[in-house]
Amino acid sequence: MTTYTICVFTENTIGLLNKITILFTRRRINIESLTVSETERKGVSRFTIVIRHDSRETVEKLVRQIRKVVEVLAVFGYLNEEIAYNEIALFKIATPAGAKPLDIETVNKVYKAWVVYWHLDYVVIEKTGTEEEIFDFFNYIKPHNILEFVRSGRVAVSKSPQSLVEYLPEAEWESYL
Known part of the structure; x- marks a missing residue:
């Protein structure tokens, strides 16, 4: 089994946790840990979800399905060495x-x-x-x-030099910074 960390950036809305976790339930994928918090952009939340699975293809399909949720702004799947x-x-x-x-x-x-x-x-x-x-x-x-x-659940950031803002849709996001 390979460990995957899925980072989901979303609008901060009620009921979204249920919408996202039901996608895992439908595929019978157990969530090992889940951490949710607001990001440096006001109104944008980050879900950090850790799963263990033996099929990379299944995880990639799951990530594509999460992207289809309306309130989801960006989704990334990582292996441990990438974060x-x-x-x-x-x-x-x-x-x-x-x-x-x-x-x-x-x-x-x-x-x-x-x-x-x-x-x-x-x-x-x-x-x-x-x-x-x-x-x-x-x-x-x-x-x-x-x-x-x-x-706690895992908290993680990508080792990529890009910042969150580069992945968000064009909008004026208020920053806490």
Whole structure:
């Protein structure tokens, strides 16, 4: 199975998430992760969708079908080597009195993770990186009693030198920049 990241630029409208995800459901393609946020252009949202599939042709057909959705401005399918990407994870770790203390130096220097909240009974640690890096840290921290674990979907940008504006239809887009 090959991992594909599909980036969809859309108008920011109600119900669009359903229109897009139903295209995956119809083709029986599972979405591994989904992240949606507004872009640097006001009113333009970016969907970053990660799927694993064994047929490039099927993924290309899916991308062409997504392009047909009226509110979709642009769609791109990428392989991992064509993008820069990361995820974020939060770990809530128990720190009971008398337990083996966390080696914060290893957490920071080796795993590049950071304590973002400290409580008497637990700490919250943030780790950014690839899925593999996050699960490497998960395995390291697992013996310390993980109370909660949450991981975001992938965020990604193309390694291409072009900017988003070059792909959008001709229009006056208000910028946040």
